[in-house]
Amino acid sequence: MPQPDLPVIRATQLRKSFGPHAVVQGVSFEVAAGETLVLLGPSGCGKTTLLKLLNRLIEPDSGTVEINGLDVREQRPEVLRRGMGYVIQQVGLLPHYTVAENIAVVPRLLGHAPAAIAARTEALLTRLHLPPARYAGQLPAQLSGGQQQRVGLARALAADPPIILLDEPFGALDPITRASIRREFRELEELKTKTVVLVTHDVTEAFELADRIMLLDGGRIQQLGTPRELLFRPANDFVRRFFAGEQLALQLRTLTLGDVFAGRTLEIEGLTLDFEPNRTDSGPNQVEIKSSKPEIELWGTEFEPKRTEFRLNQVIIDPPTSDFEPKRTDSEGQRVDFTVHTTVHEALEALTGAATSTLPFTVAQLMAAFGEALQREEAAWKG
Numbered sequence: 001m002p003q004p005d006l007p008v009i010r011a012t013q014l015r016k017s018f019g020p021h022a023v024v025q026g027v028s029f030e031v032a033a034g035e036t037l038v039l040l041g042p043s044g045c046g047k048t049t050l051l052k053l054l055n056r057l058i059e060p061d062s063g064t065v066e067i068n069g070l071d072v073r074e075q076r077p078e079v080l081r082r083g084m085g086y087v088i089q090q091v092g093l094l095p096h097y098t099v100a101e102n103i104a105v106v107p108r109l110l111g112h113a114p115a116a117i118a119a120r121t122e123a124l125l126t127r128l129h130l131p132p133a134r135y136a137g138q139l140p141a142q143l144s145g146g147q148q149q150r151v152g153l154a155r156a157l158a159a160d161p162p163i164i165l166l167d168e169p170f171g172a173l174d175p176i177t178r179a180s181i182r183r184e185f186r187e188l189e190e191l192k193t194k195t196v197v198l199v200t201h202d203v204t205e206a207f208e209l210a211d212r213i214m215l216l217d218g219g220r221i222q223q224l225g226t227p228r229e230l231l232f233r234p235a236n237d238f239v240r241r242f243f244a245g246e247q248l249a250l251q252l253r254t255l256t257l258g259d260v261f262a263g264r265t266l267e268i269e270g271l272t273l274d275f276e277p278n279r280t281d282s283g284p285n286q287v288e289i290k291s292s293k294p295e296i297e298l299w300g301t302e303f304e305p306k307r308t309e310f311r312l313n314q315v316i317i318d319p320p321t322s323d324f325e326p327k328r329t330d331s332e333g334q335r336v337d338f339t340v341h342t343t344v345h346e347a348l349e350a351l352t353g354a355a356t357s358t359l360p361f362t363v364a365q366l367m368a369a370f371g372e373a374l375q376r377e378e379a380a381w382k383g
């Protein structure tokens, strides 16, 4: 059982060689409950090996892995793996099983009731945009690559394991499908409570999905930290060079509306929002938002213990205006127009992609504010 103060995953001094090749060379890290850790690095740096050390598909030469405080060597590998969903690039769906049968494999092994399995399968397929009436009975070969990847994810989630391991889960897809599946993945309620370790060599993907990134080279950790830390305070030249080619794209995905509009006032539907910098020890990017009109309620500036940030969940306009279209929903299914966590990249997509935008600023205003925020951010990390 997870305990509040205990990391869900703790790896200590892991080492693994294949013949003369030292592939993992003394790697230690922890993953907290609900956290998404991304293993990133060039081809051959040991990401996949490290991931497989967690679920005992590979045994280390030395070092330990503990899951919820228990050494994995004290657990039977098949029992261990049932508690950890595993998704790989090749998907590995059973070709003669239908989509529904593939998803049901682990729940059946666990002896779940058929009715419960059917309900769960239907819910997962629906959530992953594969209407069950159309897809449940199809064979994997009848699906596109992106659809197969979604079924692979549904299968990993079917028995509701608290930990999910993913190895290049979007690897085989074209860039557009990849970006859209990634977005779905990020917004999947199901995954928000899970502890996730994801392997990728795609820098943008790492920045979009990670709470923390572990950048590896030659089997060693080069830096382990938040995307913001890696971007603004690289630990060494390798880290700096690794991100150099994509600086702007990463900055756009790292800075949020909270950062960009910190200390400013925004007008939205006649409402004035004050973004007040609220610096805490945990980072330079905290803001609180205050509303100017009593009939407009800003609620949900709740404290998220996991991220120690404030979040604007919803702006309620009374009376509602017709052009204020919902764009996102929060965990209660309520409308979320934007939050202080919306990245500049997402805001740009919303501004340029939609016919009518609900964002209360233009591209030019956003980019000007972004430039200033970048300077503040760089100064804050230097200081």
Ligand SMILES: Nc1ncnc2c1ncn2[C@@H]1O[C@H](COP(=O)(O)OP(=O)(O)OP(=O)(O)O)[C@@H](O)[C@H]1O
Pocket (backbone or CB within 6 Å): 018, 021, 023, 041, 042, 043, 044, 045, 046, 047, 048, 049, 050, 201
């Ligand atoms: N079973 C094995 N036997 C021998 N060598 C192996 C084995 N598995 C991995 N290796 C080697 O270990 C190194 C690291 O492999 P690993 O798959 O962990 O890297 P990776 O970072 O996931 O790379 P990629 O992004 O290319 O998948 C590679 O040089 C690989 O050839």
